[in-house]
Amino acid sequence: MISFDIFGDGKKKCVTMSFDDGHVYDRKLVEVFNKYGIKGTFHLNSKQFGNKPVSTGRARLPKDEVKELYKGHEISCHGTVHYTLTHLPLQNMAFDTLEDRRNLEEICGYAVRGMSYPNGDYDSRTIEVLRACGIEYCRTIKSNGSVWLPDDFLEWHPTCHYSKALDIAKNFIVHKGSGRMLYIWGHGFEIEEGKYDWDYVEELCKTLAEYKEDIWFATNIEIVDFVNAQRNLKITVDNKTVYNPSAIDVWVRVDGEPLCIKAGETVHV
Ligand SMILES: [Zn+2]
Structure with missing residues (x-):
């Protein structure tokens, strides 16, 4: 009997990271991922590069740094300026998504086919507009604890927020089952400013990397492409x-x- 409970490189499990907004803290995050061979997807607002709002003091990466920094990882959409999609007329939702794709594609040179919902909000109309705009997956902010593939990649719920991920990862790596995926999401500024800091993220990545014989570390779109090819x-x-x-x-x-x-x-x- 043929079964699909296996991932790229013949690994039993897979792990993917998904971080939003493209602040300067991604520099350090990419460094940690690279140190441990972990792959990340970075959801960026293509009209916010170089901005630093007074209200938050959180600087976005400059545009000319984006391509090089995220090399080996995935650049993905997050709306040009972070509009909540459900607040937009459908035509503007489509236009903003295509414009974001085009801007990011000009930077990275490949077809940008992924996204995460700005402010997390979406509905059935949103899903269909994104599909029509060539977006093949979109991550929500509804962490659901699941290690299974989503029913629809355009409504892809993460397993957990990074701040809850260490205990979950410790269970995940020792579990005997195969065909399981751990999907972790967050923001760089949460690591920089919060209780679950860089030491926590380093420990998380180190813990996962110790089980690299069993784990396929992949970007979001690599998982989508692999699963589609498998199916x-x-x-x-x-x-x-x-x-x-x-x-x-x-x-x-x-x-x-x-x-x-x-x-x-x-x-x-
Ligand atoms: Zn965001």
Whole structure:
């Protein structure tokens, strides 16, 4: 029997990080992620680069630093200026999303297909507008404790906020089950200003990295692409022949054993 309870590189579990707003604290966050081989997705407001509101004193990264800083991670949308999408006429919702995509794509040079909801609010109209704008996933702020894939990636609830993640991560790494995903979200300024500080984040990343043999560290869009490719495998009814029409290597389990079906290949199991 072929099963999909396995992720990229043939790993049993996956972990992804998702941080919003693109403040200067992301410099340190990326440094910690890089130190431990952890992948992050960074949701940015493309018309806020270089801003520092007097009210918060929190500086946004300058535009010319963005491409280099997030290299190896994912740049993702968060609205051009952080409008709450549900407050916008549909045409403006679409326009702002496409404009944000275009601005970010000019910086990073690849198709930006991800997003997180500014201020967390969304509804069924929002989901359909984003889908029409080429957004393939959007993260909510409704931490639900789940380690399973979402029903709809455009309503992707994270497992937990980073400030609650250490205990959850300790349970996650020792759990024997496979096909489990830990999705952690937050903001750089919360680490800088809050109780759960840089030492806490460092310990979290170190704890997860110790189990790297079992964990696929991936960006949000890497998970979406992998899962879509996995679900799009062409499998004969008897489960003996598998064709991977995608451009990425896909892993499955056959009677519990990991098997890689390389991009474009047909495998006889
Ligand atoms: Zn935000």
